[in-house]
Amino acid sequence: MMEVELTEMLDALNQYPPFSEMQEPELIEQMVHEIEIQYVRNGESIIVPNTINEHLYFIRSGAVEVLSTKDQLLRRMEEGELFGYLSLLRDGKVSQEIKAIEDCLFYLIPAHWFKKLYVEYDIFSDFFELIRENRLRTAIEAQNQNSNQDVSLMTCPVKSLLRRPPISIEDDVSIQQAAQRMADKRVSSLLITHEEELVGIVTDRDLRTRVIAKGLSYDESVKVIMTEDPITLDSGDFASEAVMKMMAQNVHHLPITKNGKAIGVISTGDIVQKESHGSMYLISDIFKQQDVSALQAISRKMTHTFTQLVHADANSVMIGNALSRIGTTFIERLLQLAEKKFGPAPIPFCFIALGSQAREEQTISTDQDNAFILSDDYDEEVHGEYFKTLADWLCQSLDQCGYPLCTGDIMASNTLWRQPLSQWKSYFSDWIQNPKPEALLRSSIFFDLRCVYGEQSLARQLTDHIHLQTQQHRRFLSHMSRNANQRKPPLGFFRQFVLDGSGKQSKTFNLKERGIAPIIDIVRVHALACGSRKLNTMERLQDIEAAGILQEGRARDLAMALELISMVRIRHQTEQIDQGLTPNNHVNPEHLSSLERRNLRDAFHVVSRQQEFIKFRYAGERS
Amino acid sequence: MLAKLYDNFRQDSNQAFDWHDYYLTQAQTLPEGPLKRFYQAGVPALDTKLADSPMLALDLETTGLRSQKDTIVSVGSVTMSTKRVKCASAQYWVVNPGARLSAESITIHELTHSDVEQAPPLSRYFESILEAMAGKVVVVHCAAIERQFLYQAAKKLYGQDLFFPILDTLAIEQKVLKQRSLLKRIFTANTSVRLDACRQRYGLPRYKAHHALTDAFSSAELLQAQIAHHLDADKPLADYWS
Known part of the structure; x- marks a missing residue:
């Protein structure tokens, strides 16, 4: 007899992780000789709860669905994916049902091979790490190894x-x-x-x-x-x-x-x-420009700065920081020019950035969200005209410089958001004391505010007021928590689709809306609860961790999830820029690597769990 | 010509051919040797359920299609049940056909002169091949080829007949295709019964064709798929073999 070469099976396994990552070809070849093959028709169950499973299943063709004991859809899996390990790690006891949703061909790897590889090879066991948080940690560590901490003047001491x-x-x-x-x-x-x-x-x-x-x-x-x-x-x-x-x-x-x-x-x-990527040059250039059209011209360099940072392996915090500083600089310079144009302000004021810019988490192409806090000396009759002109000109100019007008009209040009401090205080008192669902979503953006220009003390007094109000009206936190649960992350991916818990499949999904925003919302609630004055989500998480609000390690999990999702978004936007497209947040799973899909799924899981937790954590808060 | 011989052989012995009886007779009458041992191992009883039948998926690659002129160059086999194909049981033999390989056949099975020159003649391996088949139902795609070439080989080596029942995935597929509704027959273009085409209808992956061992696996998986979709594994084996 000739040596038996099971090329078809071996090649198929070696195409997918963890086998593709292992360095032991002879071992895998040996294993292949003990594989069994099974065909299962669409609709049939492959593994059912309360039985003993003896194999690691490799999906050679077809697709399956994983169902919880309550028949809830947990995930869908396709060619190249593995299942059955959950039970193998628990002496074969099956707790989840696996069902074919297409005609399937499986390669069955005997349990003893799974155990051997699991015990002896880290690459293999890491792949089957059951605790998603641990897996996420590994992913982030790998990402950090590539990431260049010194890449930016913004972040290096x-x-x-x-x-x-x-x-x-x-x-x-x-x-x-x-x-x-x-x-x-x-x-x-x-x-x-x-x-x-x-x-x-x-x-x-x-x-x-x-x-x-x-x-x-x-x-x-x-x-x-x-x-x-x-x-x-x-x-x-x-x-x-x-x-x-x-x-x-x-x-x-x-x-x-x-x-x-x-x-x-x-x-x-x-x-x-x-400085190799030019973000500092850009900032110094901004300060040198004498009019809006000149600023508009250099604003086109921002895309370049962004891609340079990405190519220099900056992490999401550095990029967010750099882009926010650039954004802030545009505002500062425009206001300097405005004061030359319209004369100095008649009363003290503070121009505040809201949302991502306040959190220093801006990305490429973000709408402007801003407002004016005016001194309480403000007299509509006397000063109204000046600040209206200033705000209109500023918002229009920012629009020309690549910061589109806010569709929700949260801008200084809106009279509502160009008010004296006392009015701002009563806005917040009202939002906090009488939280209404529709107002909450909008108002959450106001809870991230940073003085960009003018009297810092006005912003500080408002922030003091917000914190005092929150401490006195804890019920507000439970409303914020519910609000933070409005946008749910997807369950995961299946083929070229995004999969929801309901089993719904869609072509693309909004990574910002369903991944990043939910984390920011969760963190904001905890930050308010623990009285953190930080704005940046990562910094807030440090305060939250120190305050001991979350279980050990959970703050770090959220930070990892945020970094991971943010980097996927940044890479996605860089690719769009490279292809000459306008960067957006709509990600098509077809363009994600299998590793990215897996990491995202883990990150989404962390977010879902933390959304659940926050509901329960602040449910009992009363005024 | 050989196909005719086999048909005659079946017709002689009526519609409900009793393979069990045939095996017993062969086991008793044949002279000592590998062939006698093959028949002594028997064949699953006629009423054995398909689900309980031990099976061996088999494929041959040959120098051509005429069994009297052409010869075997490689044999692949793997044991299976209706639920499992066991890689551990896979066997593969390359043999020296004793003649030049035609350029045409080389392009099909991709075995070259030097591959087969070093290999021993079929006589060396035939006993092992019979041992692999012994006691099992043979599964092939297109029974005529395997039947004829193995018959011819046994005749040459032992001067005796070699007949055995076969589960033919091609014959099963033809039957399935015939039983499809009129609408389906009109509107589905793919009615090819080539191994690869059949596999595609069941969502099975594409394997590289014309390697004896891979084709044995291909037929094995195809039979599993056919059983899952169209056959009743609780029915007797004898309903399906030929």
Whole structure:
């Protein structure tokens, strides 16, 4: 007899994980020789509860449905997928029914092979990890390995830009001695200290403009030409802060301090080297533009910045952060221009960003959501016209810069959302004390608010008010929880379809509406409950975890689910951009890899469970 | 010509041919040897339910289609029941046909001169093949080919007749196609009874054709599908074999 080669079976198995990921071809080949094959007609049950299962089933062709003991649809599976492991991990005891929904051909892998591979090979057992949260963790870890934490100035600490200890000199030296020191050390800036305390800085430019150009004697004290009490930055600040400061103050060197001591200097050159994807250039460009049409022109670079960040393996937090900063910068610059155009504001005001921009979770192509909080000095008769003109112009300009007008009219141009602080407070009091279902959905966006321009204190006072109200009217939380349950994530995928719990199958689904928004909603409720002042969902989750509202690890599960779903959305939008399409949130499962589908299914599961939990957690809250 | 021989052989012995009786006679009258042992192993009783029948799916690749001139180049087999096909039982033999392979046949089964040159002659393996078949009902797609070539081979090696009952997936499919409603017959284009075409009608995956072992699996799975859809596994085997 010839050696028996079961090529058809082997090739089929090796096409799909976990077999495709395993490094032991001989072992799998050995296993294939013990496979049994079974044909099952559409409509017949393959495994039924309360029996003993002895095989891991591989779907060679056809499809099956998994049903709970209550006959509830749990998932559908197709070619290349495996089932039966749940019972194998419990001594064969079957608890879920598996039913053919098409004519099927199965390869049956004996239980002893499953157990052997499960015990001996991590790649194999990881695949069958029953706890979806653990599986999600593995997925995120794999993603993080690729993700470049240093990719963005937005998120890397300023100290990561430091290349050497600072070069300094005491302040009792002459200009020439200082210049000599700079030449020796080949630096373009020199810190001046007095008894080791930082008192000033001298740069190449100072030597040029303050010494040579002015014909100053080189023997003069260095104190004459140094910039006194230079702007510094703490070593823990983000590098982006450095850029903002340098641009705002028009300086090219910035001493970095730690516990008050200078530990180095960063220059614009350091920034340029670091910055490869241009988000900082874009921000500095925005500040340089003098009118709306110029801003509109550079707003087209945003797509490029976005794709560059993605290609540099930034994670969703970095991308959200960068895009939100860019968005904020457009607003800041436009308001600066507006104040030149329409004159300074007659009374203090605060321009607030709402929703994703407030949470610093903006993506490419997001509608504008914004509002004005005006000082209580506001007098409609006197000031109404000014702020109306300002708001209309601003919202229209933002629209031209790639931030489309909000379809729900949640914009500063809407009189309702251009009100003095006292009015805002009564809005919130009403929403919180008399929650109405239809108003809730809309109002949830207002609970994420961030001052972008103007009087910070107005936004802060409003936030204080919101938190106080929430603490006093806990019933509001139960309404918010119900609200957070309105948008349900899909059950999973089947073939090219999205599968719902009801068994309904659709072609595409909105990843934002059904994956990201539900998480944000859940987290917002917990954040309000624990009094967190954070806006960013990931940061809120840290506060929630610290407050101990959720069971150990659950906050992290939500963070992982959010990161995973967000990255799928980001990749989806990048692909659309590459294809010349307008990026949106509608994902077609056909374009997802099997790994993405699996990870998404796990993430959706986490969201569903947390939606359930939140209903129960705040159900009993009373005013 | 051989098909005719087999028909005569069946007709001689009436409609309800008693395979059991035939096996007993052969077992008693044949001289000692592999063939006698094959018949001694018997055949499932006539009233054995299809569901309880031990079966062997079999396929041959040959140098051509004329059993008297052409010979076997490879044999594949796998045991099965109505519910399971067991990979562990799969067997595969490549034999030296003792003649040049025609270019035409090479393109079909993809076995080359050098593949078969090294292989032993069929005589070396025939006993093993008979052992695999012993006591089981043979399942093939298109009974005539296997029947003729195995008959011819036994005749050449032992000078004796080799007849055995077969579950023919092709014959079953023809019957199924004939029994379809008029509407279905008019509106379904696919009425081919080639192995691959039959498999597609049952949603079975596409396998590479004309490899003796793969084709044996293909027929095995096809029979399972035919049973699931059209046959009654509780009926006696004798209702379906030929």
